[in-house]
Amino acid sequence: MQVTENRVNQVPNIFLILITIFGSITLFVQPFFSAPDEGTHFGIAYTIFHDGKSNSEFGRYALPVDVANYRNGSFVSKYVVEKGDFKKNKLEFNLSYKKIQYLPQAVGMLIGEMIYPSFGVIMFFGRLINLILYICGMYFAIKKAKTAQWIMAIVALFPISIQQAASLSYDPFFFVAIFLAFSLVTNLSTKKEPLTVKWYAYIVGSVMMLFLAKSSALAMGLYFMTLPMVLFGNNYFTQTxxxxxxxxxxxxxxxxxxxxxxxxxxxxxxxxxxxxxxxxSQILLNTFTRADIQQNLDSLLTSGIIGNFGWLNYRLPEWLVIIDFIFLTIMAISEKHVDIKKRMIVTGGIIYFLNIILVSLVMYFEWTRGRLKMLDNLFVEGNQGRYYTPFLICLAPIGLILQKYIKIEISESNKKIMYIGFSVFNFIYFIVLTLLYYYTNDGGVNFLPHMGDLIKGIN
Structure with missing residues (x-):
């Protein structure tokens, strides 16, 4: 019993320490507007507390990242010191259900604007509140989960997850919604008595969060169909x-x-x-099985699940991505066994697959054909691996089935060491790549020779 209690306590606590450190560093290192479409997210979030007539005029704030300003060091004066025209904008509350996922960063941005109306200060506080939401939501989800805690902690600490958590993206809300729903289902699937009003409130709240997140998040709703009927009492409906x-x-x-x-x-x-x-069917096959046709299959989709950064400018190498996936599989198979219905395990695989299909259909109809006008394209353009990242936890229970065929026993202390080691290595790799790409004149291509020259100059 003591071992179980220690396990339940140590996983979320270790995650909390690491994400707080990693997220704080990323807040300062990650350039403004450098996360995917962060300029667009800035403009949308800004409209929540400001009147811009139709709000369309705030599109002027949707700036792209200016790599040159970071490489020559002028980003401080441009983004932090120089004031914008934000004070000219009238305060007005314009929140709709479609913008709720932008509310945390909008609150932070409003605070930043009141402190000092520059792009950098406004963005920093928006990112900060977004990160706090991510940390609190993920910590709670991991702590309350009845299984797959290590897997949840690993996925929540992937470099791509950290990048999005410390940005103005709506992904933190999306990730938290997925994790909380999964955590709730792991609790419900192990209960043996009818639900109380409290649990029904949890279910309603979770479904509402999924609805307010991306449409593909609603695939998680399939989990609630697999719950044991004993939770809903003994009646004609549950018997059927x-x-x-x-x-x-x-x-x-x-x-x-x-x-x-x-x-x-x-x-x-x-x-x-x-x-x-x-x-x-051919379009989907070309997208996910033909790297010669969909040339971003490896870089944007596969590597992107763990780490394709910035405006898809730089990424983790494939060898590290492979190692991370192997590590994830080992941890899933060595997870503490919990008795859950087989239908829940199967449903998890269906949800992951269904999310990929739903995202692909949206990207094909609205982006490939709609925005890009690539009407004759035979593959989906615009897919990114980060769309699939949070759903990796749905595959974790499959490890419970694999335990019958593959025996992997790892002590909790060794899991802790492995988790910290992999997470720290991934994060350092991510930060070093970011520093090299944005803060050196040549993107770090000649980093070592330049360091050698610098050392010689000091001597």
Whole structure:
């Protein structure tokens, strides 16, 4: 019992210490406007507390990162010292449900504007509040989870996760919504008695957060369909659902075939005006299986799940990404066993796959064909691995099944050492790459020779 209690306590506490250190460093090192589309996020968040007529005029604040200003050191005067025209904007509350995910950073930006109206100060406080939301939400989710705590802590501390947490993106809200939903489901799946009002409130709150996040987050709702019916009492409805699940277990092959059929019908419907099922399927296959056609498959999608940084300018090398995925798999298989329904484990895999498909469809229709007008494109343009990062925790319970076939026993103390070691190495790599890319004249291409010349000059 003592071992279990120590395990439950140490994982979230270690995460809390590391994310606080890593996030704080990133706040100061990561250049302003350097996270993907951060200028756009700045403009949207700014509209929440300001009147810009239709709010469209605040698009002038959606600046791109100016790498040259960081390489020559002029970024301090441009972003921090130089005041903007923010004080001219009228204060007005313009919050809608579509902007709720921007509310934390908007509050921070308003505080920053009141302190000193420069881009740098406003962005810093917006990022700070966003980071605090991320730290608190992820810590709570990890602490309350009944399984996969190590996996949750690893994913939450991936370099790409840290970059987004310390930015003005809505990703921190998105990540927290996914993690809290998963944590709640791990609790509900292990309960043996009917739910109280408190738990129903948790479910409603979690679903609302998923709704307010990206549309693909709603895939997490499938988890709630797999919950044990004992949670909802013994009545005709719950008895019927139990019978349906028993039939599914009995005729599993038929259920799988029906699932595939439903998926194909879904694709046929989505691509009904764009070439039909076969062409739609080919587009998805080209996107995820043909690196010769979708040349960003390895760099943006695969590496991007763990670390493709800035405006996709620099990233972790493939060898490190592979090692990280291996580490993630080992930790999942060595996770403490918890008895949960097999349907929850299977559903987790479906959710991860479904999220990829839903994101791809949105990017194809709205970005590839809509914004870019690439009407003849036979692959999806614009996908990024970070869209899939938080959903990695849904694959963690699969490790419970693999435990029957692969025996990996790692003590909690060794897991702690491995977790800290991998996280620190990944973070240092991320920070060094950031410093080299943004703060050296040539992007760090001749870093060692320049260091040698500097040392010789000192001598």
């Amino acid at each position: 659902i139990d019978k349906i699940w028993k039939l599914c277990d009995k005729y599993i092959k038929t259920v799988i075939l029906l699932g595939i059929l439903v998926f194909l019908l879904f694709l046929r419907y989505e691509f009904r005006d764009y070439g039909g099922l076969l062409k739609g």
